[in-house]
Amino acid sequence: MTEQTFTSRELRPRTVAVIGAGPSGLAVARELERAGHRVTVLEERDTVAGKCESVDVDGRAYDLGGHICTTRYERIAELVTELDVETERTSRYRVLDVEGRAATRQAMSFLREESFLRYLALREREFPHIADPGLAHSARALAAPVTQWLAEHDLQSLAESFGTGYTAAGYGYLDDDVPALYLVKYAEMTGLLAGPPELLGHTGAFTVVGGFGALWRRVAEELKDVRCGVRVESVERRAEGVRVHTDVGPVEADDLVLAVALDRVLPVLDATEEERDLASRIRANAYHTTLATASGLPADAFYFLDAHTASRESKGHCVSYHHRYPDSDVRTFYSYGHPEDVGARLREDVAGLGGRLEAVHLEREWAFMPHFASGDLADGALDRLDALQGRNHTYHVGGLPAFELIECAVAHAQDLARRRFPPAGGTLTLP
Ligand SMILES: Cc1cc2nc3c(=O)[nH]c(=O)nc-3n(C[C@H](O)[C@H](O)[C@H](O)COP(=O)(O)OP(=O)(O)OC[C@H]3O[C@@H](n4cnc5c(N)ncnc54)[C@H](O)[C@@H]3O)c2cc1C
Numbered sequence: 001m002t003e004q005t006f007t008s009r010e011l012r013p014r015t016v017a018v019i020g021a022g023p024s025g026l027a028v029a030r031e032l033e034r035a036g037h038r039v040t041v042l043e044e045r046d047t048v049a050g051k052c053e054s055v056d057v058d059g060r061a062y063d064l065g066g067h068i069c070t071t072r073y074e075r076i077a078e079l080v081t082e083l084d085v086e087t088e089r090t091s092r093y094r095v096l097d098v099e100g101r102a103a104t105r106q107a108m109s110f111l112r113e114e115s116f117l118r119y120l121a122l123r124e125r126e127f128p129h130i131a132d133p134g135l136a137h138s139a140r141a142l143a144a145p146v147t148q149w150l151a152e153h154d155l156q157s158l159a160e161s162f163g164t165g166y167t168a169a170g171y172g173y174l175d176d177d178v179p180a181l182y183l184v185k186y187a188e189m190t191g192l193l194a195g196p197p198e199l200l201g202h203t204g205a206f207t208v209v210g211g212f213g214a215l216w217r218r219v220a221e222e223l224k225d226v227r228c229g230v231r232v233e234s235v236e237r238r239a240e241g242v243r244v245h246t247d248v249g250p251v252e253a254d255d256l257v258l259a260v261a262l263d264r265v266l267p268v269l270d271a272t273e274e275e276r277d278l279a280s281r282i283r284a285n286a287y288h289t290t291l292a293t294a295s296g297l298p299a300d301a302f303y304f305l306d307a308h309t310a311s312r313e314s315k316g317h318c319v320s321y322h323h324r325y326p327d328s329d330v331r332t333f334y335s336y337g338h339p340e341d342v343g344a345r346l347r348e349d350v351a352g353l354g355g356r357l358e359a360v361h362l363e364r365e366w367a368f369m370p371h372f373a374s375g376d377l378a379d380g381a382l383d384r385l386d387a388l389q390g391r392n393h394t395y396h397v398g399g400l401p402a403f404e405l406i407e408c409a410v411a412h413a414q415d416l417a418r419r420r421f422p423p424a425g426g427t428l429t430l431p
Contacts, residue, residue: 013037013424017244017253019232022050023066023406024397024413025259026219026226027079031417033223036424040251041226042244047213048220048228051368052406054211057291057330057361061211064289064332064364066406068302069206070191071199072131073407075414080200083218086209087200091302091324095164098307101353103298110161111192119155119193131188131195133411135181135403136382142181143377149180162187168304168320170287170334170368171404173312179374185403212406235269237392255421257395259413261370262385272392278384281376282400287368288342290333290360297355300326308349316341318349329358339365370400390420 014037018025021043029039047053051065068090069076080087094103110116123130127138142149150156163174166186172178187193197203208215220226231247235256242256258265263279271279300323308317316337323331333350335342343360350357372381382401389395395416402412 011422011425014255014421015241015253016040016255016257016421017042017242017251018257018259019235019244019265020050020259020398021045021048021216021220021226021228022259022398022409023052023216024399024402024409025050025257026216026223027075027410027413028257028259028395028397028417029223029226030219031414032421035417035421037421039223039225040253041220041223042230042232042246042251043226043228044231046229047217048226049213049216051366051404052212052216054213055291055362056211058328060325060328060330061214062291062324062330062332063207063212064291064362065212065366067207067212069199069407070189070195071197071202071204072189072191072195073199074196075411076407077199079219079410080208080215083215083222085215085218087202087206088209089202090205090207091300091322093165093205094298094301094303096298096303096305096353098305098352101298103301103303106161106165106304108161108192110157113157115155115157116193118153119158122153122155127184130184133408133415134401135185136386136401138185139179139181139372139377139382140380142184143179143374145177145374146174146180146183147177158187159183162190164304164306164309165190167309168334170285170336170366172285172369173309173315176312177374178371179377181377182369182371182403185408186405189403189405189407232265232268235265237270237394242393253393255393255395257397259397261367261398261400262396263370264367274384274388278381278388281372281381282370283373284367284370286336286338287366288335288337288339289362289364289366290335290342290346291362292331292333292346292360293329293358294331294333294350294355295329295358297321297323297331297350297353299323305349316345318346330361339363369404370398371404372400389416395420 018041054061126141129137233245236243244251263282302322308314321333397413402408
């Protein structure tokens, strides 16, 4: 540990505007308030939670987005403990053979093979920090397109074990050649490659009782100034600080935290050339959640649909569904593709599995998994994003620097706040 000294100006309470009230924005705001700073969170939707929103149907909470935690979710475990939020085991996972309609356990043969030992040695040598918060530390080592990287290291069985879940969860088709970085980070975060055997008394995946949105509402309730339903019209950054113009008036602050991907906020930002260039390189997957009542389908599990996750040729078909409450026919279905095709394709897919789509309660499209392509990662796009931290009073958190998983987003956001915003009036020792 090294002593780091801050000037008295740096140790005064700072005012911070945070744009976005998803897990990253709320985690950063909580951390900043605890350190004695004054935070205003601005959220365009009417509710907090972002991609972790839950909705009620017939008195039951259904998660539209993020809700599954693994034994690697230590920051989330701390948060639910501090806030006294109850957790429970999640549904089991099953791979569903679309043709034969038979469900089987996920094949985790990778973990039993000699290739796993080779993977561990490779990790130690080339990307030892992969499970730490952030992605930049491992980006260059894992920049190659995933199929190329797997072939180069003779690790195809890693894809056989983790690829179905990865594609089913929205991270793209392996033959679309997303960079290896993202598959490896995902696999590490399942808790199956390393990490503690249990967390909060759960030996496998767990979630929040009553919907994951409830956790973020609890976090927001403890914050002093969270404004929902606010439209940010423009952002002005000057030497003395930041002014965020909104449809309900301006917010002045010393600093700005963008808890939304840079490309999403670019239209309202007084962006620099570097910010524009990086924003133009960000990609995201069009991924959809459909909350619907459907009868006659395999029940009581989270199903990954094998043929629909195998290749990008199947894009548009339903890749997975979650039947959370055994005594209800409401399910959450997940698909990629164009929003106008999702409903019709889903009806066909449900029929193909021997079921019937009775009623659609809600459809939501996400710009899922902000990421960079292989060439940009190899050229240091994530290092460039890191170099922007603090420039122009602006900081970046969220899925792009952290990876699109709740634990990754929260850990990265908390660490950024701790590193860059010393406690007001205090002294600090930083690593
Ligand atoms: C279908 C789905 C399933 C998922 N499943 C899991 C899972 O099981 N486990 C897991 O760990 N993760 C899962 N995730 C990922 C997880 O939900 C995200 O990683 C997490 O929500 C990211 O948090 P964030 O705050 O960075 O971004 P977001 O959750 O996207 O929050 C960003 C917020 O910013 C707001 N915003 C955007 N633009 C503006 C603007 N201009 N002005 C003001 N506000 C703005 C948005 O409305 C939103 O509230 C899932 C996501 C989806 C979509």
